[in-house]
Amino acid sequence: MLLKQISVFLENKSGQLLQIVNVLAEHDIDLRALSIAEAQDYGVLRAIVDKPDETLALLREQEWLCSANEVLAVMVPDEPGSLTRILNVLADNDVNMVYTYAFLSGVEGKACIVLRVDDNAAAEKLLRNAGIEC
Amino acid sequence: MGNYYQPEIETMPRAQLQALQSERLVEQVRRVYENVPYYRAKMDAKGVTPDDIHGIEDLHKLPFLSKADLREAYPCGLLAAPKKDCVRIHSTSGTTGKRVVAFYTQHDVDLWEDCCARAIVAAGGTDEDVVQVCYGYGLFTGGLGLHGGSHKVGCLTLPMSSGNTERQLQFMEDLEATILCCTPSYAMYLAESAIETGVRDRLHLKSAIFGAEAWTEEMRHDIEDKLGLKAYDIYGLTELSGPGVAFECAEQNGMHINEDHFIAEIIDPVTEEPLPLGSKGELVFTAITKQAFPMIRYRTRDICMLKAEKCSCGRTHVRMCKPMGRSDDMLIIRGVNVFPSQIETVLLNQGMPANYQIIVDRVNNSDTLDIEVEVPQELFSDTVSAISKKEKELVSALKAMLGIMAKVHLVAPKSIARSEGKAVRVIDKRKLY
Incomplete structure (x- = not known):
């Protein structure tokens, strides 16, 4: 499934993330997952x-x-080897990953892997063809 | 205190010196009026002809010359001698679109080298000395200027040029260099390396001539202590020949201007009115002996003060203090002229908004240039790669424009402090003036 991800530019100084989280909390927005890519400044x-x-x-x-973009979310069983299956499919099809992160989904026993590749839709199709739920 | 290269000139009674200046000025003004259409047009526009100039008292009647004129007349528009009589050019390090190219006849080179020789002799140089020149050789005037001066004095000259610290120290030790010529920041670096490698105690340096960038009294004491020498200041600019327009004597209390070649004035940079001796204002020079590239009332943009009191060294030539600042926004960073407008041009060319801040500082005695730029919405995405690619492109475009490295920091939109809606463009944290 394709999910809309929000990206925000943060300066390298204290309190930046806190300000964002405060905005979300004040407006009753639920944060499901987050990751930060850090550069020098x-x-x-x-x-x-x-x-x-x-x-x-x-x-x-x-x-x-800030900006919004689509990422590929793959629901997998929360058990050893789940990520291996996904990565095998991507590697076999020569799909290069830009970044990934994961979180435990609200569904019992399921984890959600967020994938960002150059062509999310094509990757989704590849995974589906390989019998992976996404 | 009798260390003079040309004693009859350097200690000439002031009345005689002024008469000499007047005579040379009258001749120079006539020459440029007759030979340089650019000057003639400027003088005509101001309604002044060579017949109105009878001596230095008439200097104020002449139009000013600015960096903008030099750019407009680039490259040969101010040439006052036939090109075939010119033997060399030098060029400014800084770029504001166009460089300044200065021409020299053999006579010009000779007089310039005399000026540098005066500085070397004032720093205790004789034909017994070994002078190590680690200013850059080439278009930059520093290297070849002091090189020529050193020859005139008859010193053994080590034409090291800049860089390669290990080799500098090796020659300094092996050839027993006694006089060091370089930028003060490089001297500081050399001093630290010499101490680190243990070479320091095997050096024979007695004095040093430092110029091409601003430096403080603290730096002077620091370098003098570290290298066990006496440090002398030298002032000059390519437009006027190069180093040696003014130089310090053993008093280390202001730089004697070579007034037989350069007439100095202090003006109010806003009203352009000449100010009385001793006032603080912009330094303006008239080169009265240069043949190829004479400068008439050239505005240096350096804020300065002149001292007329007689110097105990016996020289009668007026002294200038260290420049106390710039009357325009030009920054001198690591000896290179940098204009904020150049940085703005690069940013705009690179599709960046003109929301930036230039931060100049001095870390470990070396100038640093940091540029904060606000990231535009179009450039931002979920990945770091696009932004870091842009960052690298900006760094290389800035290097190409400025000739020196600048660090680029991308910051959030509207994060650069604005006073009254206008961003403060330059923050110079260096404490040099």
């Missing part, structure tokens, strides 16, 4: 939230540099 926060459009609008209104 800045970081890019990536988050999966329950209300992505509202989040984007809120953050823009407060003049945060």
Whole structure:
């Protein structure tokens, strides 16, 4: 499944993430997953939230540099070897990954792997053809 | 205190010196008026002809010359001698679109080298000395200027040029260099390396001539202690020949201007009115002996003060203090002229918004240049690679424009402090003036 992910540019200084989280909490937005890619002077926060459009609008209104993009979310059994199956399919088809992170889904016994590849839709199709639920 | 290269000139009574200046000025003004259409047009526009100039008291009647004129007349528009009579060019390190190219006849080179020789002799140089020149050789005036001066004094000259510290120290030790010529920041680096490698105690340095960048009294004491020498300041600019326009004597209390070649004035940079001696203002020079590239009332943009009191060294030539700042926004970073407008041009060319801040500092005696730029929305995505690619492109475009490395820091939109809606473009944290 394709999910809308929110990315926010964070300067490398204390309290930046806190400000974002405060905005979400104040507006009753649930943070499902987050990861931060860090460079020398800045970081890019990536988050999966329950209300992505509202989040984007809120953050823009407060003049945060942010954007929304689609990522591939794959639900897998929360057990050893689940990620291996996915990565095998991608490697066999020569799909290069940009980044990935994972979180435990709300569904009992299921984890969610977030994948960002150059062509998310094509990767989704490959995984489905290999019998992986996504 | 009798260390003079040209005693009859350096200690010339002031009345005689001024008469000499007047005579040379009258001749120079006539020459440029007749030979350089650019000057003639400027003088005509101001309604002044060579007949109005009878001596230095008439200097104020002449139009100013600025860096903008030099750029407009680039490359040969201010040439006052036939090109076939020119033997060399030098060029400024800084670039503001166009470089300044200065021409020299053999006579010009000779007089310039005399000026540098005066500085070397004032620093205690004789034909017994070994002078190590680690200013860059080439278009930059530092290397060849002091090199020529060193020859004139009859010193053994080590034409090291800049860089390669290990080799510098090796020659310094093996050839027993006694006089060091370089930028003060490089001297500091050499001093630290010499101490680290243990070479320091085997050196024979007695004095050093430092210029081409701003430096403080603290730096002077620090280098003097570390290298066990006496450090002398030297001032100059390519437009006027190069180093040696003014130099320090053993008093280390201001630099004597070579007034037989350069007439100095202090003006109010805003009203352009000449100010009385001793006032603080912009330094303006008129080169009265240069043949190829004479500068008439050239605005240096250096904020300065002149001292007329007689110096105990016996020289009668007026002294200038260390420049106390710039009357425009030009920054001198690691000896290179940098204009904020150049940085802005690069950012705009690279599709970045003109929301930036330039931060200049000095870390371990070396200038640092950091540029904070606000990231535009279009550039931002979920990946770091696009932003870091842009960062690298900016660094290399800035290097190409400025000639020196700048660190680029991408910051969030609207994060650069604005006062009254306008961003403060330059923060110079160096405490040099």
